[in-house]
Amino acid sequence: MTHLTYFSLLHIFFKYMKKSERTKLHITMKAARLFNKKGYAGTSMDDILKDAGLSKGALYGHFKSKEEVAIASFHYNVNLIIEALRSRTKVIDKSLDKLKAVVYFYKEHLLQEPFEFGCPILNASTEVADQYPAIREHVKYSIDRWRSSVARLVEKGKRRKEIKPKVNADTFAMKFIGMMEGGLLLTQIYKDRKYFDAMASELITLVESLAIAEENL
Amino acid sequence: MTHLTYFSLLHIFFKYMKKSERTKLHITMKAARLFNKKGYAGTSMDDILKDAGLSKGALYGHFKSKEEVAIASFHYNVNLIIEALRSRTKVIDKSLDKLKAVVYFYKEHLLQEPFEFGCPILNASTEVADQYPAIREHVKYSIDRWRSSVARLVEKGKRRKEIKPKVNADTFAMKFIGMMEGGLLLTQIYKDRKYFDAMASELITLVESLAIAEENL
Amino acid sequence: MTHLTYFSLLHIFFKYMKKSERTKLHITMKAARLFNKKGYAGTSMDDILKDAGLSKGALYGHFKSKEEVAIASFHYNVNLIIEALRSRTKVIDKSLDKLKAVVYFYKEHLLQEPFEFGCPILNASTEVADQYPAIREHVKYSIDRWRSSVARLVEKGKRRKEIKPKVNADTFAMKFIGMMEGGLLLTQIYKDRKYFDAMASELITLVESLAIAEENL
Amino acid sequence: MTHLTYFSLLHIFFKYMKKSERTKLHITMKAARLFNKKGYAGTSMDDILKDAGLSKGALYGHFKSKEEVAIASFHYNVNLIIEALRSRTKVIDKSLDKLKAVVYFYKEHLLQEPFEFGCPILNASTEVADQYPAIREHVKYSIDRWRSSVARLVEKGKRRKEIKPKVNADTFAMKFIGMMEGGLLLTQIYKDRKYFDAMASELITLVESLAIAEENL
DNA sequence: CATGAATGAGAGTTCATTCAT
């Protein structure tokens, strides 16, 4: 996936990183996949260290607890998507097209590596909501980032006269993310794209409804 | 909650049930709450038996495994909502109003007992998706039931000339449920109604868009 | 097996027995099979009561503990063989032929119902030897009975001038039983008759060596 | 027991073993005694770890299940005897004397440490025969080894003109082992040497009957 | 006597974490 620039850079920088940073990243990447697949409770430190080919001591040398690994993994997973989205949308000019590109990005990667086990935010959310308050804050923070990035995009669109001025950017962002996650949820349980597809068509309609009507131009 | 008729009846019949059925229901109700709050892996048999005020043996006398308790609890949780919705919507005549009533029902009960820990389907979904295939089938079954009940409602609306004939009932049902769950997810993490509210307004718009336009009447 | 007179009689008397005796016998017969197959520790009270089609209360009404059931079962199993042997040997005149008949009886029933799980004495012996002293006494008692019955047979043979006078009846009985059990043990592990067959041929030789030589007659 | 060379060597090497191997051997030795005394079902992992002075985790760090400990223990117990027998018989020249030495070895160690709880093969056999197929295979394997080692000894005796050529080595081995085990069984239940002694005298007779008659020399 | 719900100690096993080397 050559467009995942952040992570391409990671790999380029990999050899310049200190050994300990490299090991830490290695652990995080391995753990990220496991946590996304099997959840927090379902993933054991042993699973991680076997997968990473490390000893107990090495793992605990880099992270002081399972929670810390989980948090690093969560952010890794989220950044994986964010960076992929960023590199895809930054070459697009129009705000509405950027938003549509996000929807299409998900359609494209649905049920496929490295997202075959679904959205990390979604996966972390329910297990974490009432159970692990420390991790929950990180989930909230990530959604906040996503939400405000969508909202900024809408505001920019409004300034550029591409989006109706009375559109509430924040409300739109909530709807956008909520519908996305709802669609991902159903697709993940059924392992069937059609659920996300239904939601995607609704999302595209929603995005297009933001546009300043042609006749007004 | 006097409107939860199915469960009101349960309580009325409670004293006529055989002792073992009563205990089993008692365990299920206690477990249902715990599983919804803490997830499958996060809830231990000890948690359940302490909450139910029972001994190990009693618990295993009624259920042969944790999985069996989880499945019974899941269905209990789902039925709790289904019956509440049913008794609310059955006094409503118009199809579109029934659909709206569903949205309003969720708005009303959001973050409150006995739904304070969110939608059981949502909660079970992610933990279960790639981890506990047996339970996953029950989750799928429940969503199927819900989805087809929404779809049937739309078909009926079409027959009754309340809903546009070209509306695809199935696709609508997927969108409806997906948006609902998406909104519930965000509200559950943030413990803030505004996320569901944003989605609710979109849902109401979506429902109203089904209506045969006034001018066509 | 019409020659199992003791047990044929049991069945004839069955209808004249008091209900409680009948139930007790029923339990014993069912348990006897299970204990012989799965051992003392390997057989649960639940196994027994399911097999006998009874309730907890019924079982504990007739036996006050698992140990008591095990002891009754052990004696049932042993009597099953003893009576079968008795009815077979009592029609035989010569002492040596009686002893040979015992060997042939085992050859005939080896690995077959109701002895498919081996000799109850053998099965009980090792599990019980250093672990359940109360049961061990019953095992010893049963071997004593068998041993003295073999010894009596030899003494009788001596009186009837069929067996050499200097043969030590007790020592012979120990050898006879030891070789028998040794052969049964190997056959039971390998599920292969050849191990008992080897021992049987040795046993027949041993028995024949007791005979007063023809030329001395 | 200075003649148990294999195990003497074990103790000499003990300090050069890796820590984990040392602990594993330590557990095995402790468990071996318990399993031989109380059987598989009768010995709990707690019994073992208490006896070994270790924690749960240490035990499961070295063996992944109770079955694995049982198998290691069984082989330890068997090797204990095999090595002792080997070092005793290898200094003996004549085949028949080697066989007799085996009988005398058992007579000597009967009911005494470390064989006070009887023959491991015998002890494992009955519990395992119809209940734990995985362990049963190990028991069969051990008897096979023993049997073929006896048979080889007989064949060698035949080649060296010490044993009658028409003796069937395999059949002899079965008889030899069967009689041995039969004698051990009775002695173990009664805790009385006389049962094995009776069998031992028969065994010695059997062994001597293999010899090429003096007059034929 | 019979029922079967309930008890609770104890089974085998897992796992996050610590710590001597």
Added chain:
DNA sequence: AATGAATGAACTCTCATTCAT
């Protein structure tokens, strides 16, 4: 730092036995 043996609490589940009905 890295190793991996060791810890011990917690987990799911079993079972002989008791006792209210």
